[in-house]
Amino acid sequence: MTDERYLRLLSEKFPNAQAVVTELINLRAILSLPKGTEHFVSDLHGESMAFIHMIKNASGVVRKKVDEVYGYSMDEEEKRALCALIYYPDERIELVKRSFESPTPSVPEGKSFDSITEWYKRRLSQVVEVARAVTIKYSRSKVQKLLPKDYSYIIGELLHESHLELKDRNTYYNAIIDAIIETGCADQLLIAISYLIHGLTIDTLHIVGDIFDRGPGSAKILDVLSTVRDYDIQWGNHDIEWMGAMAGNLALLATVLRVSIRYANIETLEEGYGINLLPLANFAMTVYGDDPCTIWQTKDFENNPRLTRSAQLMAKMHKAISIIQFKLEGQTVLRHPEWKMSHRAILDKINYGAGTITLDGKCYPLQDTNLPTIDPKSPYALNQYEQDLMNQLWRSFRKSEKMQRHLRMLYEHGSLYLVRNGFLLYHAAIPLNADGSFTEADVCGKHVSGKALMDRTEAVIRQAYYGEGKAKENALDYMLYLWEGEFSPLYNKDRMTTFERYFISDKASHEEKKGAYFALSDDEHICEKILSEFGLDPATGRIINGHVPVRTIKGESPIRAKGKRFVIDGGFSKPYQEKTGIAGYTLIYNSHGIQLVEHESFESREQAILSGSDIHSRTLLQDFSGKRIRIKDTDKGKELLEQIESLEQLLAMYRNGSLRER
Secondary structure: OOOHHHHHHHHHHOOOHHHHHHHHHHHHHHHOOEOOOEEEEOOOOOOHHHHHHHHHHHHHHHHHHHHHHHHHHOOHHHHHHHHHHHHOHHHHHHHHHHHHHOOOOOOOOOOOOOOHHHHHHHHHHHHHHHHHHHHOOOOHHHHHHHOOHHHHHHHHHHHOOOOOOHHHHHHHHHHHHHHHHHOOOHHHHHHHHHHHHHHHHOOEEEEOOOOOOOOOOHHHHHHHHOOOOOEEEEOOHHHHHHHHHHHOOHHHHHHHHHHHHHOOOOHHHHHHHOOOOHHHHHHHHHHHOOOOOHHHOOOOHHHOOOOOOOHHHHHHHHHHHHHHHHHHHHHHHHHOHHHOOHHHOOHHHEEOOOOEEEEOOEEEEOOOOOOOOOOOOOOOOOOHHHHHHHHHHHHHHHHOHHHHHHHHHHHHOEEOEEEEOOEEEEOOOOOEOOOOOEOOEEEOOEEEOHHHHHHHHHHHHHHHHHOOHHHHHHHHHHHHHHHHOOOOOOOOEOOOOHHHHHHOOOHHHHOOOEOOHHHHOOOHHHHHHHHHHOOOOOOOOEEEEOOOOOOHHHOOOOEEHHHOEEEOOOOOOHHHHHHHOOOOEEEEEEOOEEEEEEEOOOOOHHHHHHHOOOOOEEEEEEEEOOOOOEHHHOHHHHHHHHHHHHHHHHHHHHHOOOOOOO
């Protein structure tokens, strides 16, 4: 029985029996509706244009709806034109209007139109028909909540005019369309209905880690996410790197700068967040003005026309912040001997006179021996100029309103893992021993494994932002361990060989040994063990990961462990597409079942608007049971059933007189 105190609180919202009955009818009706469509993507890595297009075309779902509605009655060219309008209504409308205003109109449409009025009539009718196909499995109240206030009545009438007789319905419908055009509201209605389609073709969006690094649009991705009705994020290692930097871990702040410069991707910092990199540029020129910085050249510099700095300056900035990063990492590692990472404090292992370094008993010559800012007697200490520089950069991070707003979004909508509708979502790994047992690790003073390790780690991540005092300081330090620690569920390798990749030519020293999880998790029995650990049915549950790019080009499959695990990192980010051979995956879970969709590279936003070009996708898997999945079959359904039980008890209290109606 529900606690009577809770029922009395519930009566504040439902003050009489009739209010309870109305809500019970509503909830029971909702339970019978088909479940909404969930989309799962991972490893976006700042590829904002492709991500935005994926949101607009719902990973190909919108085009499928157009095909379902119009089939062979509409040719391919007009279907592309209609889809372009739905994806980018603002821009497409302006393009069409300019075309009609031109002395020699050339409308980029599949069907020629005699006038803009004819175009409006046809496109409004078509967009409404697609919207009907999308909204059919949702309650009218849910659709109503997504409509703009000014046009909710009109759109509602267009979508739900089937209560009239056929002849009257057509007359009424056409009268609404005519009135919309005559009153100059057609643009706003087309835009509003298109956004409604966007909002309902993706009912819930799951991002399984790594919004940041590599591509230039991480800030844009988070801006777009803030407009999505229902989304969640399972933090990836690159997200934790940025979250730690945004929260004040200076070693990770230096890492963010180094990675951004290394990949010629400072646009996110400067344009996305307004971070002033001039102090770093001035410092780098002062210290390394005569240094050619040969090994510090940024990757793919020549293919980034937005960069305004010279390649030489970028190389000097790259070197300057890298040396600072190695110092700050060393300081942090030495503060925490419990991490057992003293071997990754590198700078005291250099023979500065000989220009060599000894690691794991082997001596290597350094590729760069010009290290003027390192004091061999105190190699991890920042000099005064470096300290002042880091203070300036941290102030810039802290004062960036957008950066702090995005950090709050990452915490409010994020988690280390998620259990939802039979799926277990986490970005990288559950640390395992070689025999398949769960690794026990020290997470800020508590020895934990399996689910307890994930729960404890998430608590520490939250403490790094919300905590106070020494506990907050330790948690903020631990963000660095999560970025590169052996038993971090976000990394899970024995070492991160960043220093070796810069300074040592022998590639054997660059090896990073993966944890046992990455080999064992392709075994269905291991996956079943993990699913059971998190309270899921091992027979029907599934794991969804990102983190490791699937090399489709080499024959690798995203479907692992006989279908128990999906790895959906397909190279959304362009730097990875040479390895994967594709441009990402989307896992789609709708009322019919599961689809795994493989995407080709996105051409450009401009071409999508102008010619209706789209991301070409291929369905790799369709797992449809034949039985329609209803809301009652989902986790949301379980919540609604609990609400129904409480409401039934409240109704009984009203009817037996133990609670007075109001």
